[in-house]
Each structure stands twice: as C-alpha cells, then as structure tokens.
Amino acid sequence: MTSHQTAQTMKPATAAKKLGVYLQATPAEFQEGVVSRAELAALQADPPEWLQELRRNGPHPRPVVAAKLGISISGLARGGITDPLTTEQIEALKKDSPEWLQRERATQAEVRKEAVRIKEKRKEKNAARDDQSS
Secondary structure, eight states: OOOOOOOOEEOHHHHHHHHTOOGGGSOHHHHHSOEEHHHHHHHHHSOOHHHHHHHHHOOBOHHHHHHHHTSOHHHHHHTTOOSOBOHHHHHHHHHHOOHHHHHHHHHHHHHHHHHHHHHHHHHHHHHHHHHHHO
16 A cells, blocks of 8 residues: 655745745746745755845835835834835835834834843743742
8 A cells, every 4th residue: 555645835925025035026827826935945056047036126025025125014014114115115115214113113022122121031030930949
C-alpha cells in the first residue's frame, strides 16, 4: 500500500500575503493560478525579477506600508491611508512627516515600551515562582 501525497496549494491572495506583496500588482499568471508550498518556497528562496521589483518599489500592501512607516495598520487607517503605496510615496511621507504620522509613531513606540514592560514583569514573576518551587 503506497500513499500518494498531494501537494498543498494556496490561493494567490494567501501566497501574495506570505510574500509581502500587493496581489493586484503581481503578474496575471500568478493572480489566476494556485501556488503550491514548493512554489512558494522557491519564490522566497530565489525571487524572480517581478517579485524583486515589487518588493523594492511597490505598490506595497498595508502591512508592509505600516512597517516601513513604523506604525500600526490601524494607524494607517487613522491617517487616511487606505490604498497601497509605492516606496517613493512612503519615502515622501517620511520626509514630510505629517502630524498624524508623528503621533502614530509615538503611539507605536509607547505600545512597544509597554510590551517590553509586560514581558519583563512576566519574566520576573516566573523567576520568583521558580525560586519558590526550588
């Protein structure tokens, strides 16, 4: 008895998300097909020119735009950014540094500080608990 293993596939939208690119900017054959895990791994390991170009210049999906600006996806929405942006547009936003972007960056910095504080507190709690059980 032999078992046949079928290749797991994903929708183009899922593959684009995993690759960090905006689906509508990908080639038609990528958008219309399915992507196997092996194909995804190959794209990640040795990205073709179109993928390199998209990663370099965009347009970028919201998670990538948010990361490049150092803010949350919600912060993008609060700032009125709902469409994908190119690298050039992102750089222009950074240069102009509008008030909403400064505010969102400050908020994000506070969120990160709080996450570190909570992590440290948990670490101390666990260390104290480990000391008591010894």
